[in-house]
Amino acid sequence: MNANGETIIEVTDLVRKFGDRAVIDDISFNVHRGETLVIMGGSGCGKSTLLRHMIGSMKPTSGSVKLFDEEITTMKERELERVRLRFGMLFQSGALLASLTVGENVSLPLLQHTNKSVDEIEEIVKQKLQMVGLTGFEDLKPDEISGGMKKRVGLARALALDPELLFSDEPTSGLDPIMTAVVDELTLKLTHGSHMTAVVVSHDMTSAFRIATRMIMLGHGGIVAQGTPDEIRNSPNPEVQQFIHGQADGPIPLNLSQEEHKDHQHVRPRPFLGARFRFHHKHS
């Protein structure tokens, strides 16, 4: 943990409620420059919601999120745009614009936010696509490439403006082991070489332990455990051990009850017969 580095992200007492239930319940942590923070946790534990608060897409019920020492939860859209220019975001699905080609997608932030010439932009696009192993794919449409490729194009687009901070939502899911290693190495190179800071939401434990300098595990709306990869690996907490070893039996409930599920999905539940038979494995 790079405790001496400049604080890039400061999340303090963050609470987000949907109805009565807090999906994020009083979470606080800091991320310093050059760190790679991996956020992990079971499906529906609030990882993506936390990420959306950090990029300013969602407003918290209470608490604060500071990026680069600026409070973003109270910012107006125009001010937020200024902060957003300093970070990149890789979405789980890639979120490429389907109407544009791969090259146009990567060049979009450059065209919108810089005064670079067309030739310069073309050069940068080529270089960014090469970084993610997609040389020569500029003219294809997102429909014409695989899910894993879309994700890599999404990464190239997130890196187009050479951000100081990169948020990734499941960057390696859907990638083959070799491409996973390539993306991991790229993250390591950027955080070590260019002092980029990375916040990665991941389920992929191999990849997580490879890139993380610090890890946070979420559960029940709060932080279950945090520490360096070694501390997490040796954590006595049975929930952490169950999660990192991918075991079906353990303290983490297999199924959410209908009530809990309702709050996670933000949809009105339809009553169904099985709702009474909760499937909780709660060990003390």
Next chain:
Amino acid sequence: MKNYIQLNLSLLYWILIAPFTGQFFKIAPIFRQMVFIGVRAAPMVALTAFSVGVTLAMQAAHSLESLGAEMYIPDLVMLTLLREMGPVLIAVIVIGRSGSAVAAELGTMKVSEEIEALEVMAINPVQYLVVPRFLAMLVMLPALTIFGNYIGIMGGWAVCRFTLDFNTAGYVLRALESADTWDLYSGMIKSVVFAWIVITIACNAGLNVEGGAEGVGQATTASVVQALLAMLVMNAILTGIFFFSA
């Protein structure tokens, strides 16, 4: 409704104020949208307008013949098309064809996180997606209306020339004599107002989609229904103002 008003205010900001602060909207996407919204709708507009012109002339002939007033057929075709049928019918076609497509396209972008991705890249979705579609519609609906009027008048001519005792010059002169410029302008004003209504309703429906593919379908249907109703009510109001108040 709050979202709709916000969208309109935001649109006005990006078109009227932002260019003076150095954030000028790009021109190329407007032309792309003009082709999509306008040019590709032209064949459908032509066919519809021609049929309506023919129908109007036949109905007029049927009624006016019994009075011995066939010479007024061009007047009826011309005035009906310029003032009412032209703007309304062509708006109906554009709502069904282009308005629904815009709502579905933006809705799909919303559910596939594309809109959120734009926001995170500090690209305002209203500036990037709505402004080009809005300006394209504002130009193309009146243009299509003029085009449709012309084709409709040709439909009337076809009936008069080939089934009645009109020659081409007689039809054209009579038609031109019957209408004054205000008849055309009133139709054009209607057309611009309809364009505003149609495209803002479609974009608003698309940008506020929730709930995946089903949500996109519902938003598309809602945009067509709302746009049709709003357009027809506005037509009645404008006709009242233009032709009934004085």
